[in-house]
Amino acid sequence: MPPEATVVRVEFEGPEISIYVRNPAVVLEKPEIVKRIAKTIKKRIVIRTDPSIRKDKERAKKIVTEMVPPEAGIKEIIFDDALGEMIIKAKKPGLVIGKGGTLLRTLLIKTGWRPVVERAPPIESKFIPQILHHLVEESPYRVRVLRDIGQRIHRPVIFKSNYVRITALGGFMEVGRSAILVETAESKVLLDLGINAGATSPINAYPRLDIPEFVIEELDAVVITHAHLDHCGFLPYLFKYGYNGPVYTTKATRDLMILLQLDFLEISRREGKVLPYTQKEVKKLISHVIPLDYEEVTDIAPDIRLTLYNAGHILGSAMAHLHIGEGLHNIIYTSDFKYENTRLLEKANDRFPRVETLIMESTYGDEELPPREEAERQLISLVKRTAERGGKVLIPVFAVGRGQEILLVLIDAMESGKLPKIPIYIEGMIDEATAIHTTYPELLSDKLRERIYRDENPFTADYVYIVESRETRTDIVEYDEPLIIMATSGMLTGGPAVDYLRLLAPDPKNTLIFVSYQVEGTLGRKIKDGAREISYIDKDGRLEVIKINMEVHSVEGFSGHSDRRQLLRFLQRMTPKPQRIILNHGERSKILALANAIRRRFAIEVYTPHILDSIRLA
Template identity: 30%
Template sequence: MTMDLVRVQLYDSLKIMNNREAEIPLYAEQDVVSTLNRIFPIGYEVKFPIFEDMFLTLYNAGHIAGASFCYIQGKEGALFYSGDFSAFSQKSIEGAKLPKLRPDVAIVESTYGDRLHSNLEIEEKALVDFVNEAMENNGKVLIPAFALGRAQEVILILKSALNKGQLKNVKVYVDGLVRDVNRVYNRNPIYLKKSLGKKVLKGLEPFYDDNIVEVKPNDNREELLKEQQVVFVASSGMLTGGPSAYYAEKIAPMENGYIAITGYQDEESPGRQLLDLLEAKEDRYLKLNGVGFPVKGQIKKIGLSAHSDKSEIKGLIDRLSARNVILVHGNNEVVRNLGQEMAADYKGRIFTPECGEQIHIEIRNPRKQLKKHIPYVMNHSEELSEKLMSHFYEYMTEHYGNRLFTLEELYYIWHGVNCYEDEQMKGFKALIMESVYFESDARRLFLWKARDKQDVEEDLKEKELNQQQLTLIIEELFKEFPIRRLVLIWNKRKFN
């Protein structure tokens, strides 16, 4: 997942730099190719050896698709690094999920360590209500969104509202880098929320339909803006460039223009300037690409943060129970205040370092690590195939029941050797994912288990085709013939 996203974002950055006449690009296309060739993908919950007696394991961090907690284990101790994380599930991905870990040192983000988020459902409703208000006034809506993560959430919120009839007669256009990121989501269903990932695995389109469409390269944006009752979901999320800046320049001066800001805005960004106008009653101006223009439309801030809040941060730290906790990735005041609040009750040591400060921690007695035990392996030299799948299934049910495993662990059980090469794993992965004998976990599509025997037996029974399935097969068989009309006589099991 992450490798595909890196490819999209590096090429997009390169395109932006090349289009700026006064700017010398920081890197060339060959640098992108060279970087991508050096990326080695590792799945979630795979204990990967990085040095002798040192291992790295990644866990779902729930921030954006592919976001990971990092857990490093070695002889000298264990280190946990959170990166950005979110404990609550979103519409496109599941929330953070961790087994019982025993780190000696935990480095944890504290971006929103000074606040509690409002209820997500309330914020989603606020966005739908804002769009409805705009439609009642025959307006146009712009939702600038980060291409990765936030845009997909916004699209799915709007799609859900349209399907439930909470939004009517609305056309949603998706523009910018968002389109490329959506395609990456389609290629990596096992890292999405189960409901969304299952749609992709069935060949269904998760984001687009008749009401939500992507803007094609040859589409004229001026013509799209002439349409009535339209919503534009476009990157960049801070209005620093991309199609969102173009739409903002056109929509902000409209009396019936509506702009919803759904993510963090940097202090110097046009998006922050726009938010600052919320309190202004008169003389509202915005500058984009060096050009200033009046803001006559409506502005609204919607809280769809994918960062953890104070309660989630404290909950993670308590769960880890590390003897040494280092708070990072927050402004100095937030880090200090959160550290002081926790220090009163926390049994370990809390560090709140300044930017660039070095910390020396001596671990005299490393905590004993919990190990995942896989005692039974089949040691097959032959590759797994559809013919051998029932044999593998019987072995798994006998020795492991419905215990969950990563695909890499299932490979180990079959072959008796570890495999971390993505290309080598492709065929094995495809067989497991398409097999009637195995199913993914309800919340983590990257974990698999043997299905209940009763369910397997039911699915293996020969089933009579329904009318729709039979019609599709007949049409495919006779597509070369000039048949004008096909009549299926269902009760007689024949067609004319």
């Protein structure tokens, strides 16, 4: 580093090394300096400014507004004192960044604050600003956390003789509570930590953290692949019992994960269920999340590097690539993935630098789903038929992914005349999750991304209504015209969809349409398999039994999971080919059927472990 840059201090901050300087212009005018340092020490480098050169906040704001074109549409500027960052929220981030980042560099030099640009979405999220302000308020704590994490990541490797082992803690021979412990002689990393919404007992609801190999104090990192609760719903539990390490995921997954965990707590409270953690732990974990971009290589332990790749499942979903040791072993954990383009997302990545072991989902291991176009036609036909007889349609959906996909299909059908423009009512965090989708257009399909860049909002229409209060549910159901209700949860494990079901089920004019996978043990699965009565405890404590006279249909082609054909096609096209495959995230019959198909077609070693099984990989 040139002496004239005036380096004040160098700090480990998570996986990055931060260099604090008094004269950033010297470094910014010669970017090859930082690149050379990063290449030499094989670490990510961040240049930060010493507090002594940072302009007063009002002065810094004035400089930004004077230098950035008004067309950028700056909505807010927030200052993070601990990290010396100036977060600029703008409708057109490119105009703040400037060609080749020139304007960003100028802003840093002129203000002394490191500018971080975020997109102001077309649908205003109420939730993302809360996360951002929480991070700023907790910034001193977050800096301490990052420095502790940095020291742990960059500690000397003690055990030169290495091994790699995985242990199945949840989500093997079942769907739900996904959790995998990856161990080397030096490190321990968790891949996902979810819950099983359909379980009837705690021993089957949560991952098996009660084994000798799992010690919270020895855990180096947690990697969360996406925001569905069967992959992240148990994460706050770790923080309740002393975990102070990092959580690696995409920024979109961070936002959606926190949203769904808090919603899960609120629904559980209303339904009288007790969870093993509280809001306090959910809020604490926010400061421990280290967001990563796709294909960004990151040290997460002394001997493990992580890279996330697009999984095509839901917004921000990722496949995790672990590079262990100096070429000792490489693991790809697909988690949930979709190997097909959808209206919402591009298909999953299939090219990786190296891989010896592939851990792959098997949700539809023995099923071939109908093409997406056929699924859309079937959905439109069912809605049209119900509307023509004056009935109402209930579509239970996940707040994230399926909710947005189905909304796009319905709006498109109504705008093109395939469906009459009947009211669509949305309830259960779907609207907030949709706002988060518009915050990250770079993660959406090419077509959607371009529409958002043109300031269009593909998720709204004047016949789409957000249900703000549960008190209005009865009024909606008693409305004497056809309508559509989209509500959570997608498996009828709780939430407003269950209330709507009770109100709509007795009337044969109405229709229930499942568009998501229904896990064994859930109410959705029972109804899908033929149950025509539901019982529940009413507000007076009495047992009520309701007959399901409404039509029940399942439209399979909208799944965010790859079906058997897509799973095998992924293996066919994946580069390079793995030496072994480990199957998880599927019911026993589906896993075994897929394993046999893979052995016949590819002659690759396939493992089908049970929960608590361990496999040595190297």
